[in-house]
Structure formats: C-alpha cells, structure tokens
Amino acid sequence: MKSIIRSPFFYVGDKYKLMSQLKKLFPTDIDNYYEPFVGGGSSFLNTEAKKFYLNDVNKNIIKLHCYLYDFKKNREKFFEILFKTIEEYGLSCSFLGKTVPDELKKEFVKTYYSRYNKENYLKMREDYNKDKKNLKLLYLLLIYGFNHMIRFNLKGDFNLPVGNVDFNQNVFVALNNYFDFSKKNNLKFFNQDYKEFLNSHSFKRGDFIYFDPPYLISNSEYNKMWSEKDERKLYQILDNLNKKNVRFGLSNLVIHKDKENEILLNWMEKYKVYEVNSNYISRFDNTKKINSREVYVTNYEN
Numbered sequence: 001m002k003s004i005i006r007s008p009f010f011y012v013g014d015k016y017k018l019m020s021q022l023k024k025l026f027p028t029d030i031d032n033y034y035e036p037f038v039g040g041g042s043s044f045l046n047t048e049a050k051k052f053y054l055n056d057v058n059k060n061i062i063k064l065h066c067y068l069y070d071f072k073k074n075r076e077k078f079f080e081i082l083f084k085t086i087e088e089y090g091l092s093c094s095f096l097g098k099t100v101p102d103e104l105k106k107e108f109v110k111t112y113y114s115r116y117n118k119e120n121y122l123k124m125r126e127d128y129n130k131d132k133k134n135l136k137l138l139y140l141l142l143i144y145g146f147n148h149m150i151r152f153n154l155k156g157d158f159n160l161p162v163g164n165v166d167f168n169q170n171v172f173v174a175l176n177n178y179f180d181f182s183k184k185n186n187l188k189f190f191n192q193d194y195k196e197f198l199n200s201h202s203f204k205r206g207d208f209i210y211f212d213p214p215y216l217i218s219n220s221e222y223n224k225m226w227s228e229k230d231e232r233k234l235y236q237i238l239d240n241l242n243k244k245n246v247r248f249g250l251s252n253l254v255i256h257k258d259k260e261n262e263i264l265l266n267w268m269e270k271y272k273v274y275e276v277n278s279n280y281i282s283r284f285d286n287t288k289k290i291n292s293r294e295v296y297v298t299n300y301e302n
Contacts (some may be wrong), residue, residue, distance in 0.1 A: 003020075004046055005046050006174045008175045009061065010174075011041075023047070025249065025296055034055075034198075036209070037211065038054040038056045051185075053188050053190065067135040069182050091124075121141075146161050195233075195237065198237065203241070209247070210251075213252070214226035216231045216252075217255075218256055250296065251276070251295075253292060254295055271297050271298060271299050275294075276295060276296050278294040
C-alpha cells in the first residue's frame with residue numbers, strides 16, 4: 001500500500017484499499033483517462049495518462065477537487081489558510097501538536113476528539129451554512145466530520161455531526177500527494193450526470209474509461225438513488241462503448257451479504273472478469289467479515 005496514493009477526501013466508497021489490485025489491471029498505455037463517477041479520486045491519483053477527464057454528479061465534491069487543484073502551484077498558501085482557520089475555530093490539530101488534554105483522553109478513550117471538537121465544529125458548520133461558497137470550511141467539515149462524509153439536509157444545509165478525527169499526518173500527506181499529482185498532470189473536472197458526461201466526449205483509440213458506479217446491492221448512502229433501471233442502462237452504455245472499440249473497466253459487487261446482483265452476473269459473461277479481494281467488514285463489528293464478491297470487468301486484454 002505504500003506506493004498507493006490516497007485521496008485527501010477519504011471518500012466513502014473510495015477505491016484506495018483496492019488500488020494495489022486494480023492498478024495492475026488498468027491499461028498501461030492510456031492517452032485520455034475518463035472517470036464518470038470520480039468520487040474522492042484515489043483511482044485517477046494512481047493512474048498514468050496524458051490527460052484526465054473527471055466527473056461526478058455531486059457538485060460539492062467537484063467544487064472541492066477544483067478548489068485543491070487551484071492551489072497546485074501554491075500549496076504553502078493553502079496550508080497557511082487551513083491552519084489559520086483551524087486555529088481560529090479552536091479545533092485540535094494533531095499534525096501541529098495541538099492535541100486533546102490527557103484527562104479527556106483517559107475519560108473518553110475512543111471518542112476524545114469528538115468530545116473536544118464538538119462545540120467548535122458545530123460553530124464552523126453553522127458558519128459554512130451561512131456562506132456555502134466558503135470551500136475551506138467545507139473541506140474542514142469533511143476532515144473533522146463523521147466518517148469524512150459530505151451530507152446535506154433537505155434545506156440544503158450541511159448536517160453531518162462531528163467525527164472522532166482531526167487534521168493529522170495522514171491528511172497532510174494525502175494533500176501533498178494530491179498537489180504533487182495535480183502539478184504534473186492535466187486534469188479537467190466536470191459536474192454532470194454520467195450519461196451527459198459521456199455523450200459530451202468523443203473517444204479515440206488509446207482512451208480508457210473507468211466506471212465505479214453506485215453499487216446496486218450495497219446499502220451505503222451513496223447507493224440509495226441507484227435503481228435496477230439505472231443498472232441496466234449503464235450496461236447498455238458499456239455495450240455500446242464496446243461496439244465502438246472503446247476500452248472500459250468496471251468495478252462492482254456481485255454478492256454482498258445476502259444479496260446477489262443477477263443483472264451484473266448475466267451481463268458480465270461476455271467480458272473478461274477479474275476477482276477483487278475487497279474484504280468488507282461489518283460496521284457494527286470490525287472483526288466480522290461480510291460475505292461479498294467484488295469484480296472488475298473489462299473489454300480489453302492488458
């Protein structure tokens with residue numbers, strides 16, 4: 001895992017833990033890399049290509065990608081702004097040595113960060129909801145929030161509670177890796193429905209499209225709006241790309257807990273299928289593995 005770059009968004013469903021396997025299966029000669037469901041971005045951060053076209057329907061994650069990308073040549077300014085903001089709100093920052101008092105650590109062994117940061121985090125959340133153009137606050141809400149998620153209520157307000165985390169060494173390393181990659185590569189970001197994104201581009205020999213769509217049989221927040229109709233439409237699109245000799249790769253779950261994705265099982269028979277060791281664990285008991293089968297489906301030989 002040491003050679004794998006992690007996204008500084010720590011996104012739910014991010015492919016960081018699987019990239020050591022997937023990277024070996026991606027084409028080695030990519031001109032233009034397209035990703036219709038980019039999410040946190042660990043997939044593109046571990047891929048070599050001449051140009052990157054990166055899309056997500058979530059406008060906030062794309063705004064954050066663009067926000068970081070704009071600092072690719074001035075990361076010092078970015079960290080100056082971020083650390084000043086952390087100090088202004090009185091949040092802990094273990095990276096800078098601003099830690100939680102020992103007595104709090106002893107009293108709340110597993111939740112001391114959330115206990116220490118809760119009040120100040122809620123103030124920061126309140127300030128962001130008054131000015132939703134303030135992307136530095138949105139990024140810090142993601143870092144200090146529960147499970148590093150981005151979640152808004154029906155009124156459009158960010159409503160995630162505080163998490164038991166803070167700005168640490170892992171965040172600093174991930175951000176620097178993101179800036180390093182952004183400085184060396186040509187990235188273009190889009191905020192469209194994936195079908196609109198694909199229709200707006202013409203694909204050529206040497207291009208590659210990586211699909212990591214919502215998983216039909218997983219119950220995570222990200223997947224709730226994905227239906228069987230969406231699943232079938234995606235596979236129609238992939239079949240059309242195959243007819244045009246456009247290379248693609250698809251990550252998806254065939255089995256998860258007591259569910260089986262029969263649509264995927266039937267469709268993938270015509271393509272090359274690789275097994276991916278995903279090792280899902282129960283969110284209620286991290287010692288218990290969940291029965292799952294994840295696959296990577298391609299229409300090319302590497």
